[in-house]
Amino acid sequence: MKRMCMAPVVVLVMLLTFVMAPLHANAAEEKVLNLFSWSEYFPQAALDMFEKETGIKVVYTTYESNEAMFAKLKMLEGKGYDIVVPSTYFVALMREQGLLSKIDRSKITNFGNLDAKVLGGPFDPTNDYSIPYMWGSTGMMVNSKHVDPATITSWKDLMRPEFKGKVLLSSDLRDTIGIALKALGYSVNSRSEAEIKAAYEFLKELKPSVLVFNVESTKQAFIGEEVVIGMSWNGDAVIAMQENPDLKFIYPKEGLPLWLDSLSIPVGAEHKDNAHKFIDFTLRPDIAKMIVEEFLYSTPNTAGWQLLPDELKNNNAVSPTDKDLAGSEFTNSVGDAKAIYEKYWEMLKTN
Amino acid sequence: MIKRASQAYLWLIYSFLYIPILVVMVYSFNNARFATDWRGFTWSWYGKLFANTQLMDAALNTLMVATLAATFASALGTLAALVLHRYRFPGRKVLHGSIFVLTVSPDIVMGIAMLMFFIAAKIELGFLTLLIAHITLCLPFVAVTVLARLAEFDENIIEAAKDLGATESRAFRHIILPMIMPAVAAGWLLSFTLSMDDVLISFFVTGPTFEILPLKIYSMVRLGVKPDINALSAVMFTLTVVLVLAAHALTRTRRK
Numbered sequence: 309m310k311r312m313c314m315a316p317v318v319v320l321v322m323l324l325t326f327v328m329a330p331l332h333a334n335a336a337e338e339k340v341l342n343l344f345s346w347s348e349y350f351p352q353a354a355l356d357m358f359e360k361e362t363g364i365k366v367v368y369t370t371y372e373s374n375e376a377m378f379a380k381l382k383m384l385e386g387k388g389y390d391i392v393v394p395s396t397y398f399v400a401l402m403r404e405q406g407l408l409s410k411i412d413r414s415k416i417t418n419f420g421n422l423d424a425k426v427l428g429g430p431f432d433p434t435n436d437y438s439i440p441y442m443w444g445s446t447g448m449m450v451n452s453k454h455v456d457p458a459t460i461t462s463w464k465d466l467m468r469p470e471f472k473g474k475v476l477l478s479s480d481l482r483d484t485i486g487i488a489l490k491a492l493g494y495s496v497n498s499r500s501e502a503e504i505k506a507a508y509e510f511l512k513e514l515k516p517s518v519l520v521f522n523v524e525s526t527k528q529a530f531i532g533e534e535v536v537i538g539m540s541w542n543g544d545a546v547i548a549m550q551e552n553p554d555l556k557f558i559y560p561k562e563g564l565p566l567w568l569d570s571l572s573i574p575v576g577a578e579h580k581d582n583a584h585k586f587i588d589f590t591l592r593p594d595i596a597k598m599i600v601e602e603f604l605y606s607t608p609n610t611a612g613w614q615l616l617p618d619e620l621k622n623n624n625a626v627s628p629t630d631k632d633l634a635g636s637e638f639t640n641s642v643g644d645a646k647a648i649y650e651k652y653w654e655m656l657k658t659n
Numbered sequence: 660m661i662k663r664a665s666q667a668y669l670w671l672i673y674s675f676l677y678i679p680i681l682v683v684m685v686y687s688f689n690n691a692r693f694a695t696d697w698r699g700f701t702w703s704w705y706g707k708l709f710a711n712t713q714l715m716d717a718a719l720n721t722l723m724v725a726t727l728a729a730t731f732a733s734a735l736g737t738l739a740a741l742v743l744h745r746y747r748f749p750g751r752k753v754l755h756g757s758i759f760v761l762t763v764s765p766d767i768v769m770g771i772a773m774l775m776f777f778i779a780a781k782i783e784l785g786f787l788t789l790l791i792a793h794i795t796l797c798l799p800f801v802a803v804t805v806l807a808r809l810a811e812f813d814e815n816i817i818e819a820a821k822d823l824g825a826t827e828s829r830a831f832r833h834i835i836l837p838m839i840m841p842a843v844a845a846g847w848l849l850s851f852t853l854s855m856d857d858v859l860i861s862f863f864v865t866g867p868t869f870e871i872l873p874l875k876i877y878s879m880v881r882l883g884v885k886p887d888i889n890a891l892s893a894v895m896f897t898l899t900v901v902l903v904l905a906a907h908a909l910t911r912t913r914r915k
Contacts, residue, residue: 342867346881352713368713369870370878376862383774388784388867524880527693544883551693603882 341582343368344377344389349569350590351602358589364582374398381407387576390583393569397641399438400431402572408437409573415584418591421611426568429638438570439587440608442599445628445636446483446565448558449530449540449548457556463491465560466537472517476529476538479521481653482639484511486565487539496565496637499645508652512659521657530555542625543605549625557625563635568608600626680896687889704890711887714875718891721855721872724786728793729850735794736801736850737843741835743802744809758806761799769796770863777864784866792864793854800853801846808842844906 343350347370355366371377374395381392386407394402402408413419416439426440448466450457455470466475478484486496488507498504519535527544529535531552540548545557571590573583589595596612604626607613613627620626642649690701708714743755773792774784782788812835820830836843858873865871876888 344867347875347877347879348713348885349881352711367868369865369867370874371862372858372874372878372880380774380863383771383778383863384784524883527883531693532696547693551691 338579339364339582341366341579341586342388342390342577343586344371344381344391345393346370346372349393349603351598354590354595354598357595358586362582362585362589364579364585366586378402378407381574385576386574387578389574390577390579391586392572392574393441394438394572395570396429396568396638397431399429399570399572400641403432403437407575409575409577409580410436411439411573411587412584415581416588416591418588418611421591421593421596421609423608423610423613426608429568430640431638432570438572439591441569441571441590442603442605443566443568443608444542444605445559445567445633446478446487446539447542447545447625448537448560449545450537450556450558451530451533451535451552451554452556453533453554454536457558460537460558461561463487463560463562466514466517471537473519474536475514475517475519476526476535476540477511477514477518477521478526478539479523481649483523483539483565484521485649485653486639487560488514490560490562490564490635493562497640497642499642499648501645501648504645504648504652508656511656515656515659527551541605542628543603545625546604546623559624559628559632559636561635563633563637566633566636566638568638680892683889684893684896687886687893689886692886693883704886705894708887708890708894713870714872714887714891717870717872717875718895720786720869724790724793724871725851725854727790728797728854729847731790731794732797732801732850733843733847736798736846737805737839739798740802740805740809744806744812758799758802762803766796766857766859770860773860774863784864785869789861789865789869789871792860793857796857796860797846797850797853800849801843804846804849805839805842808839812838 341364343366345368350368355368359365369389371380377392377394378398378401381389381402382405386409399408413436419439422440426443427435432438448460448463450460454474459465482496485504485507488510489496489498489503491510492503492506494500494503494507498507520529522529526538526540527548530538530540530548533552540557542557545555549555549557571587573580573587577583590599591609593609593611593615596607596609597615600607600612600616600620604620606626606628613621616627624632687704688700688702689697690703691698739758743751743758770792773788773795777784777788816834816838817830820834821827825833856873858877861871862874865874872891876884879885879888
């Protein structure tokens with residue numbers, strides 16, 4: 309029996325030496341960038357180009373939510389990764405927790421390409437810790453075969469009796485309560501229990517019309533015409549409209565919830581120079597153009613937007629005007645009020 | 660009548676299990692990016708899949724970790740089960756019970772605990788930490804499976820072998836091992852599956868240099884899962900079927 313036990317141990321030790329060696333080689337070389345993000349969140353062609361131009365190898369690993377990324381980075385004390393992509397208020401949270409490293413603006417030569425509209429958000433007023441990468445909105449999509457899109461102007465139109473059983477709402481708590489708050493004229497970041505409760509009442513009244521609460525496969529539901537009207541992310545809407553030309557994307561007049569994903573450098577990053585080079589690279593107009601063409605969300609990069617084909621420039625789901633976005637707000641942290649949101653969300657889902 | 664009903668029931672169960680997989684396989688040939696209706700036959704998703712080096716790397720990493728983790732877990736788990744079943748020593752009951760506790764302990768607790776352990780032990784996160792974590796995850800399942808088999812085991816057979824002059828190690832190789840082999844094989848397959856689709860533990864214990872498939876697919880939620888994943892699922896499923904059939908054929912010829 310003793311002899312049997314030894315075999316795995318020997319193999320394990322051999323593996324150990326085999327695995328540790330290349331890791332140390334990497335650290336000495338320094339031509340590496342450890343990118344931590346959602347899957348396929350950067351065009352592969354752009355990553356290849358970056359590797360070719362700088363000789364820096366991009367090592368790409370993934371997370372599925374801001375919460376998961378935050379938890380892991382917190383435990384690692386900000387070490388191991390060189391670039392992360394936190395959404396709006398996670399920038400604030402990570403900054404407060406001392407997890408982000410200050411970005412050296414002198415190394416970001418393309419900073420001037422950015423649109424002032426997405427800079428200086430409440431989560432990072434001076435953009436010392438985050439550089440906008442991609443942003444988007446949660447608007448409304450309708451099928452023009454079943455309803456004249458011109459008659460749909462408000463979130464309240466979801467209530468119309470002819471949409472009974474044909475409405476899609478997002479399963480994202482902040483998005484869905486957010487549009488209800490907007491419909492009633494409140495802020496998407498409201499901390500008032502009375503306002504959140506009113507939003508809940510609005511959604512409760514709407515609930516009999518709702519076919520499904522979903523966020524992962526909204527495109528399919530709209531393309532397959534299972535639903536006639538509902539919430540949609542603008543990038544999803546562009547893809548859906550290409551597949552099914554009857555679909556139209558609408559910016560309700562009360563405004564809508566916006567999101568912004570930014571590039572940040574964790575405080576313990578080992579390749580900070582490479583990280584600055586990468587951020588500067590993504591801000592180049594040609595790269596910004598590639599990003600929009602691949603993902604069809606909005607770019608924070610004015611110079612990159614100029615390069616887009618007219619078809620995308622004139623598509624208001626990709627390129628919203630200031631009028632489209634009147635009254636819209638970035639979803640920000642609501643602090644302790646998060647519990648109130650969760651309470652009413654539970655009530656909505658279970659009643 | 661009852662026979663027919665039970666057959667119908669069996670078919671129902673199998674359809675329930677296999678239809679979703681078949682749907683994924685059919686969609687991997689659908690010439691549409693997001694539509695749910697059929698828009699013609701195409702191989703293009705397979706082309707895209709094999710051109711997607713990041714995805715292929717992750718898939719190969721996953722297969723490698725799953726194979727190694729299942730093999731180590733089977734060896735260690737079987738030994739653990741043998742010790743717990745055959746020898747009497749202080750603390751045995753506690754150890755026996757704690758194996759079962761591990762099979763039901765939540766993944767998230769295990770993931771965070773292991774990450775804290777690796778940080779404290781200053782082990783660089785990556786392939787090795789992932790492998791150790793997966794072995795730990797799978798080991799109790801193998802032990803439990805083998806223990807169940809050992810419980811039905813007639814100890815007199817070993818006594819008989821020893822009476823006939825077999826040493827402990829010969830008795831192990833010629834009597835015990837062949838008799839518990841089905842349980843070890845089942846434990847290996849179970850471990851392979853557990854390792855292949857673990858997301859929670861893997862997320863915490865893998866490092867910036869080692870990516871695996873479940874994490875990659877899971878984190879596509881932001882922009883939506885692409886159809887080349889359907890193609891990958893089809894390839895993996897076909898591979899599994901081939902492996903199972905091969906294993907089946909091998910055991911049959913050996914028996915003859």
